[in-house]
Amino acid sequence: xxxxxxxxxxxxxxxxxxxxxxxxxxxxxxxxxxxxxxxxxxxxxxxxxxxxxxxxxxxxxxxxxxxxxxxxxxxxxxxxxxxxxxxxxxxxxxxxxxxxxxxxxxxxxxxxxxxxxxxxxxxxxxxxxxxxxxxxxxxxxxxxxxxxxxxxxxxxxxxxxxxxxxxxxxxxxxxxxxxxxxxxxxxxxxxxxxxxxxxxxxxxxxxxxxxxxxxxxxxxxxxxxxxxxxxxxxxxxxxxxxxxxxxxxxxxxxxxxxxxxxxx
Amino acid sequence: xxxxxxxxxxxxxxxxxxxxxxxxxxxxxxxxxxxxxxxxxxxxxxxxxxxxxxxxxxxxxxxxxxxxxxxxxxxxxxxxxxxxxxxxxxxxxxxxxxxxxxxxxxxxxxxxxxxxxxxxxxxxxxxxxxxxxxxxxxxxxxxxxxxxxxxxxxxxxxxxxxxxxxxxxxxxxxxxxxxxxxxxxxxxxxxxxxxxxxxxxxxxxxxxxxxxxxxxxxxxxxxxxxxxxxxxxxxxxxxxxxxxxxxxxxxxxxxxxxxxxxxxxxxxxxxxxxxxxxxxxxxxxxxxxxxxxxxxxxxxxxxxxxxxxxxxxxxxxxxxxxxxxxxxxxxxxxxxxxxxxxxxxxxxxxxxxxxxxxxxx
Ligand SMILES: Cc1ncc(C[n+]2csc(CCOP(=O)(O)OP(=O)(O)O)c2C)c(N)n1
Ligand code: SF4
Numbered sequence: 001x002x003x004x005x006x007x008x009x010x011x012x013x014x015x016x017x018x019x020x021x022x023x024x025x026x027x028x029x030x031x032x033x034x035x036x037x038x039x040x041x042x043x044x045x046x047x048x049x050x051x052x053x054x055x056x057x058x059x060x061x062x063x064x065x066x067x068x069x070x071x072x073x074x075x076x077x078x079x080x081x082x083x084x085x086x087x088x089x090x091x092x093x094x095x096x097x098x099x100x101x102x103x104x105x106x107x108x109x110x111x112x113x114x115x116x117x118x119x120x121x122x123x124x125x126x127x128x129x130x131x132x133x134x135x136x137x138x139x140x141x142x143x144x145x146x147x148x149x150x151x152x153x154x155x156x157x158x159x160x161x162x163x164x165x166x167x168x169x170x171x172x173x174x175x176x177x178x179x180x181x182x183x184x185x186x187x188x189x190x191x192x193x194x195x196x197x198x199x200x201x202x203x204x205x206x207x208x209x210x211x212x213x214x215x216x217x218x219x220x221x222x223x224x225x226x227x228x229x230x231x232x233x234x235x236x237x238x239x240x241x242x243x244x245x246x247x248x249x250x251x252x253x254x255x256x257x258x259x260x261x262x263x264x
Numbered sequence: 265x266x267x268x269x270x271x272x273x274x275x276x277x278x279x280x281x282x283x284x285x286x287x288x289x290x291x292x293x294x295x296x297x298x299x300x301x302x303x304x305x306x307x308x309x310x311x312x313x314x315x316x317x318x319x320x321x322x323x324x325x326x327x328x329x330x331x332x333x334x335x336x337x338x339x340x341x342x343x344x345x346x347x348x349x350x351x352x353x354x355x356x357x358x359x360x361x362x363x364x365x366x367x368x369x370x371x372x373x374x375x376x377x378x379x380x381x382x383x384x385x386x387x388x389x390x391x392x393x394x395x396x397x398x399x400x401x402x403x404x405x406x407x408x409x410x411x412x413x414x415x416x417x418x419x420x421x422x423x424x425x426x427x428x429x430x431x432x433x434x435x436x437x438x439x440x441x442x443x444x445x446x447x448x449x450x451x452x453x454x455x456x457x458x459x460x461x462x463x464x465x466x467x468x469x470x471x472x473x474x475x476x477x478x479x480x481x482x483x484x485x486x487x488x489x490x491x492x493x494x495x496x497x498x499x500x501x502x503x504x505x506x507x508x509x510x511x512x513x514x515x516x517x518x519x520x521x522x523x524x525x526x527x528x529x530x531x532x533x534x535x536x537x538x539x540x541x542x543x544x545x546x547x548x549x550x551x552x553x554x555x556x557x558x559x560x561x562x563x564x565x566x567x568x569x570x571x572x573x574x575x576x577x578x579x580x581x582x583x584x585x586x587x588x589x590x591x592x593x594x595x596x597x598x599x600x601x602x603x604x605x606x607x608x609x610x611x612x613x614x615x616x617x618x619x620x621x622x623x624x625x
Contacts, residue, residue: 055470057336060481069479075468077335078481080358083328086320090332090340091468093316094288095457098470116328119321 033234035224063105082113085120124181183216327355337467357396361482374606382606383437516548535611
């Protein structure tokens with residue numbers, strides 16, 4: 001009986017899946033189990049599938065994904081905390097034919113950068129915003145975010161978020177959907193294969209909108225886990241996310257082709 | 265000879281932006297510089313040259329739009345006045361860290377806080393010492409006429425791209441608002457996207473297949489690399505100090521005393537010199553054109569010629585005077601004079617200060 005070696009298996013005809021060329025080989029700085037890596041991958045896959053590598057400029061935020069430019073193998077600009085939509089505006093206005101997207105966390109997009117987010121949406125900038133909502137400040141060690149759920153524990157709400165004094169979690173995605181400047185607004189997740197497929201379709205639609213110069217901004221929220229910040233195992237964090245985050249941040253399209261989707 | 269026009273300083277700056285082939289202007293209204301964006305909007309530069317003009321939601325957003333467009337290799341500009349320029353400091357620090365070229369103007373008004381809409385020169389420290397965080401510098405040009413408001417846009421972009429640095433046109437409410445004759449330079453062409461991609465390999469314009477990607481960032485988590493980057497920046501600033509000092513000496517050949525001033529204070533001091541010389545006082549004017557780099561060497565040369573005293577005249581409580589003191593380094597008497605909080609000193613007041621603070625004792 002002949003033994004099967006690795007060389008026998010690694011053959012082009014056996015290939016069923018391959019990492020996109022648009023992700024570098026750098027070791028990702030994300031915690032094992034974190035949704036950021038998957039979100040990076042499908043974003044880059046979409047850019048590759050549309051063959052947009054040569055005309056795309058990405059904007060990295062301040063947050064765990066500050067180093068997105070180390071992993072995304074395209075031209076990238078790293079923006080100041082919260083300012084990515086303004087940076088994206090600056091680029092898109094001088095290069096209307098290029099594809100511009102920002103990739104931002106919830107602290108970046110919905111706290112310090114709220115004004116930049118709302119005004120880029122309101123002006124209908126023809127860009128894509130990918131928004132990772134993990135309900136916490138991951139990078140700085142798990143402080144309260146604008147999206148932190150009521151009662152949720154973080155290092156700056158150690159007894160749980162008290163809405164009377166700390167405010168309610170901000171549903172910025174529903175908020176920007178109300179603005180005439182947004183063309184496509186959706187909320188997705190990347191914690192299961194089915195969710196990843198749906199999210200990839202949404203990201204595809206977002207980039208397609210920009211590619212075909214649709215009048216307005218495409219906004220893709222991804223509700224994601226921060227197992228480190230939430231102090232849970234990756235598996236537990238995903239269960240917790242389904243049970244707690246999804247009821248408050250329901251998944252699905254909110255606005256499609258410039259029209260609000262009727263909520264059931 | 266170029267086209268002659270009677271214009272406000274702010275309008276001349278705006279017209280020069282169009283003529284310099286600027287690709288984009290992002291701004292937010294504030295007195296006394298709102299004419300810049302008003303003029304641009306009225307001129308329809310998108311029809312004249314294809315230039316983009318956008319009113320941003322804040323100065324913070326405007327400077328970050330500049331950061332984006334500059335990072336993509338475009339010629340881009342913003343302007344504001346003191347409170348708005350304070351908001352821009354975050355973006356300017358990032359621009360310095362990422363080494364992006366841009367030109368911006370501060371038409372200074374009196375502070376602190378909301379202050380007054382009247383002219384001032386109290387943003388000197390912020391301008392030359394680095395108003396944002398980190399060890400950085402920017403080139404600071406100080407126009408003293410409407411003509412220079414226009415000319416420094418062109419010069420500013422030359423320097424900005426040569427050194428990949430922010431260039432500040434540090435004006436004030438007098439220069440921004442007053443009307444003078446200005447000779448406008450000819451329309452310059454804007455660069456095509458292909459020219460930019462070719463000429464500026466550091467700019468993000470889209471990664472060619474198989475090529476290395478381009479990254480614009482000011483971050484390095486490896487402190488040794490960050491120190492090296494800082495060394496690189498300091499070498500660049502040293503080169504600028506070496507090569508780019510600009511100033512004007514007026515009636516200094518026989519001078520025993522020198523007034524140091526820039527911008528509208530330099531205009532006022534010119535009258536003071538005339539008044540002083542009528543009284544037989546031999547005084548000259550060192551008009552600073554660049555505030556960074558500062559003419560240290562040139563001041564030391566003048567000290568060797570035996571200048572007895574220096575009067576730093578500025579519409580502030582005394583900021584530039586500190587740099588004059590450092591340059592004079594004890595080799596002569598140095599004093600400060602200036603009205604501030606929105607009050608503009610008169611030539612007579614400056615003369616009196618010269619007699620009392622420098623000559624009298
Ligand atoms: C002006 C400024 N303020 C504060 C910080 C510190 N800081 C860095 S990342 C961050 C929060 C990031 O959280 P989020 O956007 O939710 O991204 P995540 O790390 O969770 O992916 C903060 C507060 C900073 N870098 N700059
Ligand atoms: S801290 Fe949280 S958001 Fe950041 S990489 Fe780790 S799990 Fe992901």
